[in-house]
């Protein structure tokens with residue numbers, strides 16, 4: 001029986017009320033007492049269930065609401081401001097002052113460390129949501145601490161917090177990587193994608209537009225916006241109006257939102273379409289990562305197969321290549337042209353594919369992992385479910401090559417070898433900070 005079958009096809013028949021025997025005033029009294037009893041019970045039940053209900057795993061509440069819930073983590077105060085300023089101090093004359101959102105995430109950590117190392121001032125923001133293992137995010141935070149990057153714990157939807165950051169520091173650039181990632185999870189928790197990828201992005205842009213001077217923004221779009229396109233390789237000029245998942249739709253919405261803030265307010269905005277980024281410190285929800293875990297544990301992995309092309313394939317892109325692309329996007333970003341929320345001239349608006357240009361079938365990814373782990377995988381092959389996945393991705397990177405000097409140089413085997421080395425040192429032995 002489908003869900004639709006549970007809904008009655010016709011509303012219940014109208015039943016006329018029976019005439020009441022008691023006098024009118026008594027009936028009124030009984031009615032009002034009964035009414036207030038049921039109302040109290042109803043509200044008591046609502047409050048009871050509200051208190052019992054868990055927060056959605058992927059959308060931990062903004063820090064303001066966390067304070068309301070009794071969480072002691074807080075921001076503000078002279079010591080906190082001192083840490084914020086210290087983290088954004090430049091150690092090179094030509095450095096940028098960058099706010100990185102989502103920096104306890106995979107790409108965010110790598111980008112923040114790379115910026116700090118070359119002398120830029122870096123402050124990072126992350127809400128440490130529970131979409132995947134928070135311990136891994138905390139370990140990434142230790143890496144950031146180690147290189148002198150201060151991590152502010154909070155949500156991009158927390159207007160007061162983000163405004164405060166802009167009050168304390170003048171950011172020349174923002175790298176916006178905070179997002180609800182994952183293609184398949186969108187079917188389980190659609191609200192978290194709207195919360196982070198749409199509401200959060202708009203909130204951040206609202207604050208950036210009003211900042212004086214406005215920062216230039218580089219943000220993470222996604223290869224998933226190409227959706228059901230069959231023309232390969234994907235070019236930035238290709239259509240993006242057929243997303244296959246809500247994740248893709250929210251990233252596509254981000255592309256359009258960026259256009260608006262560029263057009264109306266003069267914000268300089270660059271969108272980077274990442275293609276299945278992998279590597280050390282990666283995301284445990286991604287296939288290469290949990291395949292590694294499953295293979296080592298002897299658990300069966302599922303390989304999706306498309307009807308006509310065999311194994312689905314991805315243009316897997318190594319993290320170091322993507323980081324170079326992000327830094328090049330920052331370095332070539334022109335200044336925003338608005339001030340005080342008003343546009344003063346035409347501003348830069350760009351979109352680039354950051355892929356590897358060599359799609360690899362997922363079955364070959366597994367063969368490489370088997371070789372590197374020296375373990376045979378237990379596999380089962382299933383037809384690609386309709387879960388948001390697309391059959392293949394393949395980037396045309398000529399625009400990024402021309403404008404950013406982007407040139408990916410890590411093939412999948414080399415990148416996976418580095419990932420496997422990190423994985424074993426992180427999970428199987430104790431991670432050393434000096435590895436960074």
Ligand SMILES: O=C(O)[C@H]1O[C@H](OP(=O)(O)OP(=O)(O)OC[C@H]2O[C@@H](n3ccc(=O)[nH]c3=O)[C@H](O)[C@@H]2O)[C@H](O)[C@@H](O)[C@H]1O
Pocket residue numbers: 181182183221222223224274275276277285286287288301302303304312313314362389390391
């Ligand atoms: O480029 C992006 O914009 C996106 O990249 C990533 O999405 P994907 O390319 O889908 O990566 P990932 O989940 O690792 O699946 C890889 C392959 O394994 C196949 N796959 C997956 C699971 C499984 O059990 N079996 C399987 O065959 C699966 O069908 C697929 O072919 C990010 O997660 C996403 O946040 C976004 O950044």
